[in-house]
Amino acid sequence: MQSIEQFREQVRQAGAARAPLRIRGGGTKDWYGGPLQGAILDTRAHRGVVDYEPTELVITARCGTPLAEIEAVLAAQHQMLAFEPPHFGDGATLGGAVAAGLSGPRRASSGAVRDFVLGATIMDGQGEVLKFGGQVMKNVAGYDVSRLMAGSMGTLGLMLELSVKVLPRAVAETTLRFETGEIDAIRMLNVWGGQPLPISGSCWHDGVLALRLSGARAAVDAAVRSLGGQVMADCAGFWADLREQRHPFFDGDAPLWRLSVPPTTGAIVAGGAQLIEWGGALRWLRAPASEADNIRRTVRAAGGHATLFRGGDKAAGVFQPLAPAVARIHERLKTAFDPSHIFNPGRMF
Numbered sequence: 001m002q003s004i005e006q007f008r009e010q011v012r013q014a015g016a017a018r019a020p021l022r023i024r025g026g027g028t029k030d031w032y033g034g035p036l037q038g039a040i041l042d043t044r045a046h047r048g049v050v051d052y053e054p055t056e057l058v059i060t061a062r063c064g065t066p067l068a069e070i071e072a073v074l075a076a077q078h079q080m081l082a083f084e085p086p087h088f089g090d091g092a093t094l095g096g097a098v099a100a101g102l103s104g105p106r107r108a109s110s111g112a113v114r115d116f117v118l119g120a121t122i123m124d125g126q127g128e129v130l131k132f133g134g135q136v137m138k139n140v141a142g143y144d145v146s147r148l149m150a151g152s153m154g155t156l157g158l159m160l161e162l163s164v165k166v167l168p169r170a171v172a173e174t175t176l177r178f179e180t181g182e183i184d185a186i187r188m189l190n191v192w193g194g195q196p197l198p199i200s201g202s203c204w205h206d207g208v209l210a211l212r213l214s215g216a217r218a219a220v221d222a223a224v225r226s227l228g229g230q231v232m233a234d235c236a237g238f239w240a241d242l243r244e245q246r247h248p249f250f251d252g253d254a255p256l257w258r259l260s261v262p263p264t265t266g267a268i269v270a271g272g273a274q275l276i277e278w279g280g281a282l283r284w285l286r287a288p289a290s291e292a293d294n295i296r297r298t299v300r301a302a303g304g305h306a307t308l309f310r311g312g313d314k315a316a317g318v319f320q321p322l323a324p325a326v327a328r329i330h331e332r333l334k335t336a337f338d339p340s341h342i343f344n345p346g347r348m349f
Contacts, residue, residue, distance in 0.1 A: 004160065058163055085104060099154045120159055120161070122156070170215050175201075182267050192279075249273065
């Protein structure tokens with residue numbers, strides 16, 4: 001394709017000059033990660049669904065394909081991207097969603113982005129096209145390089161094409177509302193998490209716990225009778241706003257931290273407002289970037305890690321520093337895929 005040849009020429013020129021390239025789709029997540037550097041390599045011309053077989057539950061599309069387009073194709077067949085990737089804007093692309101590695105409210109029940117990436121075709125830092133994985137789960141085994149692309153922030157290569165597993169939409173969906181404090185909410189979520197309940201999303205904020213139930217009508221109705229609570233109206237709008245961070249908690253300019261911890265972790269005292277998702281495993285925190293050391297120390301002690309997700313002084317570091325052994329693995333992977341270190345320098349570490 002012409003777009004691939006254009007990418008190859010731009011990559012090889014940048015490699016020869018050791019000039020950084022900034023891989024960019026819709027730019028809806030430009031604020032995420034470290035500072036932006038280099039000439040833009042725009043992926044949006046490389047778009048389109050390559051293959052979609054609803055009975056096989058897999059879709060293959062080019063990196064610049066808008067997420068909205070993919071979701072519309074799937075919705076027509078009553079299917080979905082089960083990890084509920086946030087768009088954060090109208091121009092979000094499939095490549096950007098996988099590169100960012102961000103999952104929405106359904107992540108705790110369905111899995112993360114990387115769990116759904118079956119195959120990837122990428123261009124490395126020398127302009128070579130490499131293919132990994134496949135289009136069905138049985139072809140994905142061993143050390144699956146394609147899943148390394150999820151959350152790599154475009155630092156390992158230019159994703160040209162991705163094969164992603166999809167799932168059927170639930171027949172029934174209901175959201176329950178409970179008034180409860182933070183500690184009780186965490187306890188309830190952990191108790192419910194050990195029961196055969198069709199939970200597909202949870203959110204606690206400011207004394208209110210919302211619980212989404214998805215599945216067969218009989219299973220959802222039985223769970224409603226068992227759990228009690230109040231049925232929420234416009235539950236689809238609530239979860240869409242949570243996914244896109246239009247929930248009132250996300251208003252304002254205070255730095256936003258993303259804390260990933262074991263779901264059984266008790267209340268985290270970090271001096272700021274919090275919102276809890278994923279059955280207690282994801283805590284959103286509003287706190288100054290100057291508190292980075294204290295926040296990361298507290299979260300590390302709980303067995304988790306902290307990310308300065310949005311806003312604040314990124315000089316403190318966006319992502320939790322890696323352990324030396326893990327850092328060496330990152331360095332070797334980076335050198336193997338991108339010898340000249342031209343792709344998205346500084347976006348991760």
